[in-house]
Every structure is written in structure tokens, then in C-alpha cells.
Amino acid sequence: MKLTILGCYSATPRALTNTTSQVLEINNHMFLIDCGEGTQVELRKHKIKFNRIKHIFISHLHGDHFFGLVGLISTFRLLTRETDLHIYGPKGIKEVVTLQMKLADSWTNYKLIFHELTSENSELIFEDEEVQVLTIPLNHRIYTNGYLFKEKEGNRKLDIGLVEEANINIAYYRKLAQGFDVVNDDGVLINNKTVTKPGLKPKSYAFCSDTMYKEDIVPIIKNTDVLYHESTFLEKHAYLAPKTKHSTAKEAASIAKQANVGTLLLGHYSTRYEGLNAFKQEAQEIFENVELCEDGKTFNF
Numbered sequence: 001m002k003l004t005i006l007g008c009y010s011a012t013p014r015a016l017t018n019t020t021s022q023v024l025e026i027n028n029h030m031f032l033i034d035c036g037e038g039t040q041v042e043l044r045k046h047k048i049k050f051n052r053i054k055h056i057f058i059s060h061l062h063g064d065h066f067f068g069l070v071g072l073i074s075t076f077r078l079l080t081r082e083t084d085l086h087i088y089g090p091k092g093i094k095e096v097v098t099l100q101m102k103l104a105d106s107w108t109n110y111k112l113i114f115h116e117l118t119s120e121n122s123e124l125i126f127e128d129e130e131v132q133v134l135t136i137p138l139n140h141r142i143y144t145n146g147y148l149f150k151e152k153e154g155n156r157k158l159d160i161g162l163v164e165e166a167n168i169n170i171a172y173y174r175k176l177a178q179g180f181d182v183v184n185d186d187g188v189l190i191n192n193k194t195v196t197k198p199g200l201k202p203k204s205y206a207f208c209s210d211t212m213y214k215e216d217i218v219p220i221i222k223n224t225d226v227l228y229h230e231s232t233f234l235e236k237h238a239y240l241a242p243k244t245k246h247s248t249a250k251e252a253a254s255i256a257k258q259a260n261v262g263t264l265l266l267g268h269y270s271t272r273y274e275g276l277n278a279f280k281q282e283a284q285e286i287f288e289n290v291e292l293c294e295d296g297k298t299f300n301f
């Protein structure tokens with residue numbers, strides 16, 4: 001998996017920082033997560049091929065998370081896109097996008113497919129042979145979901161020496177990789193586990209923005225490899241967190257610790273702060289493995 005941070009600040013785009021948007025490359029997918037103003041410019045800067053984006057996941061309808069969406073949809077049209085585009089987001093997202101297009105008499109020549117979300121519980125919203133995407137219901141001022149991206153258990157690895165020794169026909173190698181027991185050329189049933197090893201451990205990524213401290217999400221994101229959790233405030237402004245339904249760096253760290261995640265990524269910083277180091281320091285008082293998101297940064301995991 002490769003995660004590219006296009007923007008990781010809250011509120012407004014500024015000369016050198018952007019509002020929330022990320023691209024997650026997972027297996028053959030290029031998932032766009034949130035789409036703040038200017039996202040298409042950042043996609044160009046990072047040379048991300050527009051056509052590879054087929055799924056966009058929007059957490060909520062505050063402007064700093066989706067004001068770039070209509071612009072991106074419109075640009076796709078100008079570039080004569082033909083590929084379907086799936087958009088996942090809160091109920092209302094279809095109305096807000098189509099109203100702007102309708103008033104501009106500007107329809108897409110590709111298929112725009114909306115998946116509007118209303119559930120208060122985690123639900124499976126995308127699945128193919130290799131990947132699953134689930135919602136993570138968050139607690140913010142308006143209806144908001146985070147998203148959990150999970151690779152499925154991969155194929156088993158064949159131990160070719162043992163496979164040959166067991167006299168298994170090459171025609172069955174695919175079945176072996178899929179975990180089936182097969183009959184060898186002597187008519188004997190071979191137990192899969194005696195000739196294969198588990199494949200690579202499937203990876204997972206949880207995106208949680210925006211939300212106030214919400215322990216209910218812990219079971220959903222348990223043991224996730226990488227957790228992005230918003231940390232709008234430092235401790236000196238902790239009193240603002242419940243009021244605005246955001247989190248502090250320490251609260252993000254507490255969720256990471258309880259969920260036993262591998263790495264915590266911090267972001268959605270309030271633009272009132274000068275530097276970012278204090279976010280890391282405060283979080284590390286609770287959870288050691290913390291990384292700071294910064295616009296343009298990539299994480300491979």
C-alpha cells in the first residue's frame with residue numbers, strides 16, 4: 001500500500017498547505033479519500049493519473065473535505081473521461097454535486113455513480129476479490145464516516161520442491177495457491193498445508209477524520225496496520241475539542257493505543273499552530289509509533 005497525503009490541514013487552503021485529501025494505492029486500486037479545494041492541482045503535482053481514480057470516498061460535507069469534488073468531476077469531463085466514477089459519501093452528496101452541474105448545464109459523458117451513506121453502524125460498502133472497504137461511523141457536528149481499507153487474505157505460497165516431490169500435476173498449482181487440497185498423479189489426496197505456506201499478511205488502513213474522541217471505533221479498527229486519526233488541537237486548546245467535535249493529538253494517540261494499531265498518522269491540524277512537532281510529542285506520551293502527515297508526504301506500508 002502507498003498513501004500520498006495531498007492535504008492534511010483543517011479549515012482553509014493556504015499558500016503552502018491544503019485541506020484534507022489523500023490517495024491510497026492498494027492492490028490495483030487508486031482510492032481518493034476526501035477531496036478538499038485544490039485536490040486536482042495536487043493530483044497533477046504528484047503525477048497521479050486521473051483515469052486511475054475510479055472510487056472517491058468523502059467523509060462528510062464540510063467544505064474542507066469536499067469542495068474540490070465538483071471541480072474534479074468537471075475536469076474529468078473536460079478530459080473526455082469515459083470510465084465510471086463511484087462516489088461514496090453522506091446522503092446529500094448527490095444533490096449538491098448534481099445541482100451545480102445542472103445549473104451549469106454541464107453533464108458528464110461518463111457514468112457518475114453515487115453511493116449515499118446513512119447508517120450509524122459500520123457497513124461494507126465496497127468489495128472485490130482483493131480488497132474490502134468498510135465505513136467507520138464517527139462523531140462530528142454533521143454525519144461523518146471514516147473508512148477502513150482492508151486487503152483480503154492473499155494466495156498461499158507454493159513450496160515448489162515439496163509440490164514436485166508430492167507428484168502434483170502443474171494443472172493444480174492454481175488450486176493449491178487458493179488453499180485447496182488436490183489429488184496427485186498417483187491418485188493420493190495431498191493436504192494443502194503440507195506443500196504451501198501462508199501468503200503475505202494482508203494490510204489495512206483506517207482513515208478517521210473528522211471526529212471527537214470516540215472509543216466505539218476501537219473494535220472496528222483493532223490491529224489495523226496504519227491509522228490516520230485527526231488531531232486538530234494540542235493540549236492547550238483541548239477545551240475546544242468537544243465543542244467543535246474534533247480531537248487532540250493525545251486523544252488520537254489514546255485511540256491508537258487501545259486499537260493496538262501499527263502506526264498512527266496525525267493530521268487535520270488547526271492552522272492556528274506554527275509548527276507540527278508538538279503534535280508528535282504530545283501523542284508520543286501515550287503511543288510511541290507516531291508519524292506526522294505533511295502535504296506531499298508518502299507512506300509505504
Ligand SMILES: [Zn+2]
Nearest residue numbers: 060062140210
Ligand atoms: Zn468537519
